Amino acid sequence: AQSVTQLDSHVSVSEGTPVLLRCNYSSSYSPSLFWYVQHPNKGLQLLLKYTSAATLVKGINGFEAEFKKSETSFHLTKPSAHMSDAAEYFCVVSGTYSSASKIIFGSGTRLSIRP
């Protein structure tokens, strides 16, 4: 069975300061992990994905995430927040081709940016 937990429902940072959005996962096999961003009333945009290659994954808009198997974590970071980063962020775990192949979304973290 797979599951994903986003540890913070809301994170607020000042513009120009670092962003950390936390995600822990549970999987009985090597998972694929994703971060998606959703701006208000919009669809989901893929930020980055981990697929068992490099553990540090770089994505769009300056975001990156590090896969830590020992901690079962896949936290999303950005060195310097921008006002346009304000949105809802979803951590996602996905199965393999031979599995039921549905993906499991975390409950989301709302990121607010203070001027």
Place this chain on the structure above:
Amino acid sequence: DTGVSQNPRHKITKRGQNVTFRCDPISEHNRLYWYRQTLGQGPEFLTYFQNEAQLEKSRLLSDRFSAERPKGSFSTLEIQRTEQGDSAMYLCASSLMQVGGTDTQYFGPGTRLTVL
């Protein structure tokens, strides 16, 4: 741009009416997914197709819901006898899934359904 498209973007209907949504996936993507998202929640899986075959349906998909992907390209999601609890954003995603590959899904903008 040849991303995933969904129509309509917004739909307002009265309780008891039937509604149908359409999703056009990225060309040559073999998998197509439907999700439902309510306010403040993450998307919940409804069903998915590999080519024209519907391979899995969630328990969330009551018998009032039906989805088709007749030619393995676009898909429709129909809700019969709509209820107020059906009000949500319906998201479509597509992916090119190959053996040993990663199921990277690309999402459309969604259809927001409001049932009065």
